[in-house]
Amino acid sequence: xxxxxxxxxxxLPSLSVRAAPARALVPRMxxxxxxxxxxxxxxxxxxxxxxxxLDYYSDLLxxxxxxxxxxxxxxxxxxxxxxxxxxxFFSVDLLSSCGYMPTNEEPCGLDACEIDPAEEVPEAMMARxxxxxxxxxxxxxxxxxxxDFSEYYDLRVxxxxxxxxxxxxxxxxxHQKISFQREVEEDANGWKRDFNRAISGMHAAVDAQILxxxxxxxxxxxxxxxxxxxxxxxxxxxxxxxxxxxxxxLEMQDRLNSCNYLGEGDRIRPIMQQLTGAALLSDPSVPRxxxxxxxxxxxxxxxxxxxxxxxxxxxxxxxxxxxxxxxxHGARRLRVEGT
Numbered sequence: 001x002x003x004x005x006x007x008x009x010x011x012l013p014s015l016s017v018r019a020a021p022a023r024a025l026v027p028r029m030x031x032x033x034x035x036x037x038x039x040x041x042x043x044x045x046x047x048x049x050x051x052x053x054l055d056y057y058s059d060l061l062x063x064x065x066x067x068x069x070x071x072x073x074x075x076x077x078x079x080x081x082x083x084x085x086x087x088x089f090f091s092v093d094l095l096s097s098c099g100y101m102p103t104n105e106e107p108c109g110l111d112a113c114e115i116d117p118a119e120e121v122p123e124a125m126m127a128r129x130x131x132x133x134x135x136x137x138x139x140x141x142x143x144x145x146x147x148d149f150s151e152y153y154d155l156r157v158x159x160x161x162x163x164x165x166x167x168x169x170x171x172x173x174x175h176q177k178i179s180f181q182r183e184v185e186e187d188a189n190g191w192k193r194d195f196n197r198a199i200s201g202m203h204a205a206v207d208a209q210i211l212x213x214x215x216x217x218x219x220x221x222x223x224x225x226x227x228x229x230x231x232x233x234x235x236x237x238x239x240x241x242x243x244x245x246x247x248x249x250l251e252m253q254d255r256l257n258s259c260n261y262l263g264e265g266d267r268i269r270p271i272m273q274q275l276t277g278a279a280l281l282s283d284p285s286v287p288r289x290x291x292x293x294x295x296x297x298x299x300x301x302x303x304x305x306x307x308x309x310x311x312x313x314x315x316x317x318x319x320x321x322x323x324x325x326x327x328x329h330g331a332r333r334l335r336v337e338g339t
Contacts, residue, residue: 042172042173042176042177043169043172045176047172047175047176048175048176048179048181048196049231049232049233050179050193050196050197050199050200050232050233050237051232051233051236052184052185052193052196052197052233054185054187054190054193055190055193055194059285060236060239060240060243061236062285063239063243063283063285063286064236064239065285066280066283066285066286067239067242067243067280067286070278070279070280070283071280073278073279073280074246074275074278074280074281077271077274077275077278078275080271081268081271081272081275082155082156083156084261084264084267084268085122085125085262085264086125086261086262086264086268087155088154088155088156089118089121089122089125089152089153089154089155090152090153090154090155091129091146091150091151091152091153092150092151092153093147093149093150093151094149094151095149096147096149100173100177100178101173101177113163113164113165115153115158116157116158117151117152117153118151118152118153118154118157121152122262122263124262124263125152125262126152128262129146130146160206160209160210160212160213161209161210161213162210162213162214171203174199174203175199175200175203178199179195179196179199179200180192180193180195180196184196194240197233197236197237197240197241198237198240198241198244200233200234200237200241201237201238201239201240201241201242201244202241203234204227204228204231204234204235204237204238204241205238205241207223207227207228207234208228208238210223210227211223211224211227211228243286246280246281246286247281247286249275249276249281250276250281250282253276253277256272256276257269257272257273257276259272
């Protein structure tokens with residue numbers, strides 16, 4: 001859901017500088033410039049909460065109840081899809097710097113953070129990723145371009161778990177510096193509230209995975225109270241992020257039902273068609289969206305139902321064999337900062 005502007009500079013031309021003529025120094029009063037956010041102030045401010053009882057809050061509660069009633073039809077389908085290569089391999093450069101905050105390469109001393117990259121990756125997937133650098137949608141470009149240090153990780157092997165890493169400082173930065181803080185309560189800024197709700201829901205989803213790994217123990221119950229039960233808006237926003245995902249599935253129904261999925265389409269499409277046709281996705285209490293108030297950038301044309309069955313590079317077969325990735329062939333163990 002986010003991108004950071006990146007600037008690359010080549011060699012700059014040399015500039016000839018001439019000394020300015022001497023002039024008399026005249027004392028004057030200078031009004032100090034006060035930055036909107038002092039450096040490091042995000043470390044000290046109270047954490048914001050995203051428990052907005054505005055917009056369609058009562059409808060959101062109705063959608064939560066409907067999710068609880070219908071999840072037994074939806075979750076098994078999601079679990080089946082997660083077992084396919086298309087939805088399991090994830091490419092990431094763990095050595096790259098964060099686009100939003102300074103990154104220090106400090107080794108992680110927790111054994112639970114140590115993971116291995118996948119040794120065997122479908123060639124069709126590597127070809128797609130190396131050929132997808134022109135991807136752009138609604139003026140948001142792709143910033144995680146493949147590099148010599150990109151590795152693939154299999155989410156079926158590297159499952160979500162409690163690594164013991166304390167990620168509170170990272171989440172504090174996200175909620176303080178990336179989430180919206182100004183004029184959030186204004187009626188016209190429902191889109192800001194929804195952005196914050198989605199980020200809060202993602203945080204709650206990570207917490208839920210950690211709690212699931214800890215289990216129903218004294219520690220687990222204490223962490224549940226701290227992370228979810230006593231955190232304003234955590235549970236509500238967790239459901240909001242889930243329903244946002246269901247809305248996206250419904251919006252892309254035609255595309256998802258006809259995709260080739262890099263050669264796995266014959267096995268995936270029947271499951272996907274059951275998922276996109278589930279009653280929960282089209283229930284009136286689930287697809288709730290505020291009226292758009294932010295200026296919408298020009299949109300590129302997307303595939304329509306009348307187009308040939310999903311010939312786009314995102315899910316079509318490979319058109320060429322990729323160049324070998326040097327770093328991938330030198331298998332190494334990486335330590336990542338867990339959640």
